[in-house]
Amino acid sequence: MATKSDTTKKAPGKRGRPPKSVLNDKPDIDQLRELYHQMVLIRRFEEKAGQLYGMGQIGGFCHLYIGQEAVVVGMQSVAETQDSVVTSYRDHGHMLACGMDAGGVMAELTGRKDGYSRGKGGSMHMFSREKNFYGGHGIVAAQVPIGAGLAFAHKFKGDDGVNMAYLGDGAANQGQVYETFNMAALWSLPVIFVIENNQYGMGTSVSRAAAGLDLADRGKAYGIPGKQVDGMDVLAVRAAGEEALAHCRSGKGPYILEMKTYRYRGHSMSDPAKYRTRDEVDAMRKQHDPIEQLRDIMLREGMDEAALKEIDSSVKAVVGQAADFALESPEPDLSELYTDILIEDQPAG
Secondary structure, three states: OOOOOOOOOOOOOHHHOOOHHHHOOOOOHHHHHHHHHHHHHHHHHHHHHHHHHHOOOOOOOOOOOOOOHHHHHHHHOOOOOOOEEEOOOOOHHHHHHOOOOHHHHHHHHOOOOOOOOOOOOOOOOOOEOOOOEOOOOOOOOOHHHHHHHHHHHHHHHOOOOOEEEEEEOOHHHOHHHHHHHHHHHHOOOOEEEEEEEOOEEOOEEHHHHOOOOOHHHOOHHHOOOEEEEEOOOHHHHHHHHHHHHHHHHOOOOOEEEEEEOOOOOOOOOOOOOOOOOHHHHHHHHHHHOHHHHHHHHHHHOOOOHHHHHHHHHHHHHHHHHHHHHHHHOOOOOHHHHHOOOOOOOOOOO
């Protein structure tokens, strides 16, 4: 298998994404197929990552995105090539939605030299300048001011780009978030703060941690508009994302999108999630699963079960190849311990 050179199946359109006409009243079945493909790819990739973690092939922390796929797939489907992304530690889905290669991502998870950070970043710290993906970040809310900095760069360069800074409901209570809101509004920065409200900050329900439960309203004091979105519906996310991106590109400053979503697994692989009932999780899976909801739409639009199974099979093959590639890749040489830690001043002239 090739290295991290974008070998996974790509959708048509910019940055491998479906074209914006998905928002037509009568969606094109081929366009819906690509949204479905991306969500299934993230789901199966995360399931495989969970398996490898259980086998001891992935060390450290590992936070899975299972259940939240519609958020990043919907948002990235309406992004442009020049737009940038920064997120937190629950980041594998964001990497795949940005077009990063599944093999390179899995190799990084397993600490191999063919990973995106040459095996030194692991699950929470990998990057791709080629895809304008500026990392998962392990410190809660640390990525939010970085997102404002990336937005400042877009504005300074005049490249018509927008930064999408993803954060969780727990991060929404951090002080640096509000310092960032203030500066982003003051300077009219093109940044969308995408709050992925999956209902729990680690093991604490958002209802116990957040005063005023509409996180979309957190920017009102700074004049930042916000909108609450069904984050389990990829088409609703996509429509809201297009609206927010248009707002930012027009020079009106930042925008907040609160995505009401849900994670099926614990906070991380070490979390048994005893703070919620099995019935609660099962109800979300049966009634609001983002993949099944889109699957139902596609069947109503005339797609048959065989075509859906073909997508599932192709995704399974991609994920299997990614895992094989990762496990066959060598570990980084010990000399890598001393690289990428210092930039020495160069002599003038």
